[in-house]
Amino acid sequence: MRVLSVSVRDFRCYEAAAAPLGGGLTVICGPNGAGKTNLLEALYFGCTGRSCRTVNDREVLRFGSRTARVVVAAEDDVGPHEFSVGFTPGEAKRMTHDGAPVERLVDLPSRPLVSVFLPERLDLVRGVPALRRAHLDQYVAALWPARAANRSAYAQTLAQRNALLARLDHGGSRATLDAWDERLAAAALALMEDRAQASSELAVAFAEIAAALGLEADPEVFYRPRSQAGSIEEFQAELRQRLSSDLERGFTEHGPHRDDLVLRHGGRQLRTYGSQGQQRLGLLALLLAERRVISRYRAAAPLVLLDDVMSELDRDRRHALVKVLLNDGGQALITTTDEEHVPFVEGSDIALVAVGEGSVLIPQAPAGGVR
Ligand SMILES: Nc1ncnc2c1ncn2[C@@H]1O[C@H](COP(=O)(O)OP(=O)(O)OP(=O)(O)O)[C@@H](O)[C@H]1O
Ligand SMILES: [Mg+2]
Structure with a gap:
């Protein structure tokens, strides 16, 4: 199962936004407070039906909004798939798989598996x-x-x-x-x-x-x-x-x-x-x-979401991490404030998504240290 994109509505700082994912490593880049971690969280939310940062779903609802919604588009050998989660406070969460309501996304035998690194997970x-x-x-x-x-x-x-x-x-x-x-x-x-x-x-x-x-x-x-x-x-x-x-x-x-x-x-x-x-x-x-x-x-490696890992690693270890991620295959996503922190690896599958202060995400042609 390969994740193609995530779309959000009234999720955290995003009113409406969509971001594509590359087949290999996707780098989410932007200044502090731009919405990088929120985007990573949205992916997790859309794949599992819950947040990786909080047990209180209300926190993901954009301030002043009524309903938060995340849609994850994916594909496998059979064809395209869609997973969606809608959250309105006071109501049961609404989750769907290819348009059909499901009780729990995590119980689906075929859904994108995700594995997440957040600084607080050092616990x-x-x-x-x-x-x-x-x-x-x-x-x-x-x-x-x-x-x-x-x-x-x-x-x-x-x-x-x-x-x-x-x-x-x-x-x-x-x-x-x-x-x-x-x-x-x-x-x-x-x-x-x-x-x-x-x-x-x-x-x-x-x-x-x-x-x-x-x-x-x-x-x-x-x-x-x-x-x-x-x-x-x-x-x-x-x-x-x-x-x-x-x-x-x-x-x-x-x-x-x-x-x-x-x-x-x-x-x-x-x-x-x-x-x-x-x-x-x-x-x-x-x-x-x-x-x-x-x-x-399993049919596919879990999608790895790595939040803010680069700034804490030295140069050689940043290189080593990108190499491991690329060599192992499967999809990975890294957030970073500085695209230079993600080292260029010749001929590799690295996509860059820039996150701005507004609510729209702009996929960019790779530049600088990222290809
Ligand atoms: N429920 C919410 N509604 C609206 N905005 C929110 C909500 N929750 C968080 N925010 C805001 O979203 C913004 C982006 O947060 P996020 O954690 O994604 O930033 P970031 O790009 O990861 O920054 P950093 O580089 O500092 O980690 C912050 O300004 C935050 O206050
Ligand atoms: Mg962050």
């Missing part, structure tokens, strides 16, 4: 494990949509076991707990297997891309499960060992809801010891490695 590298766990599960779901069910099955079973733990003192039965332990163990093993398999594929791509981006000293990513169990019985035994402390706490302490995805370089966690630049490279390498693996399983 993924330096924040709590729960963020990386959720991200890992999203990546598993992007790789193998059917396996998303394993994640929710585990969460549901865990909630049931926790409810039972809380009741045990008041007449809940041990036999019932044993039955739930077995179900929880089965769900846990399936989830851990998905995460482990997805992470091991990721490890190779991450090491390669991180090194190419100039993250020195053996960059690595690996899955760190809490449980060492290799079978349902072993997981049940782990649960039994911790039963008294679980009863004290009133919830299940052990299991894949405590796992982490570890990013390291030089044997040390980026989360704790990485510089800001190294953490940024780690996050970029993670997103691009996921894209590389996903493109092997």
Whole structure:
């Protein structure tokens, strides 16, 4: 699925605007406050039905307007496709796929997958494990949509076991707990297997891309499960060992809801010891490695949206990033205040879109450092 363009109406600072996307790298260029990030957000909104910057949809509505609307035009081998999202406060969001209403865009088997880098997403590298766990599960779901069910099955079973733990003192039965332990163990093993398999594929791509981006000293990513169990019985035994402390706490302490995805370089966690630049490279390498693996399983590589990444990278690393983006194929979009920050790569597919202060976007013939 290739994205051809995004059109918006009353979205953030745009009254009405449309921007084309190139088949390779599209560079959105303009001064501070011009509307670059808003445009990137509009693409995300149009492909997923939600914002990548806020959980409050009202924020995307242009000041003083009633309805925000985004339309993403795309094409695949079959032909053209259209995805649209309309938002009016107080009403359910209206989403369509090729003109037909849909409940959720993200559930569509064929829609443009998107992966987004925003400066605030650095929390993924330096924040709590729960963020990386959720991200890992999203990546598993992007790789193998059917396996998303394993994640929710585990969460549901865990909630049931926790409810039972809380009741045990008041007449809940041990036999019932044993039955739930077995179900929880089965769900846990399936989830851990998905995460482990997805992470091991990721490890190779991450090491390669991180090194190419100039993250020195053996960059690595690996899955760190809490449980060492290799079978349902072993997981049940782990649960039994911790039963008294679980009863004290009133919830299940052990299991894949405590796992982490570890990013390291030089044997040390980026989360704790990485510089800001190294953490940024780690996050970029993670997103691009996921894209590389996903493109092997799905019809097209996810569209990567990179907001404001160039200004924070040194010259060599900017070069390296553009090279990785172009070599891996698929579509990518970068916002920048300075087109000179996107290095020229001979014969490559780079399109430039200039964003002005008004509401109209002007596709430009590439100039300066961008071709
Ligand atoms: N709901 C809204 N309605 C109208 N304007 C908005 C809304 N939300 C944000 N804006 C405005 O949109 C403008 C552009 O914002 P945007 O974040 O896209 O800028 P940018 O080009 O990414 O700038 P920078 O280079 O500083 O990151 C800002 O002036 C902002 O105040
Ligand atoms: Mg911005």
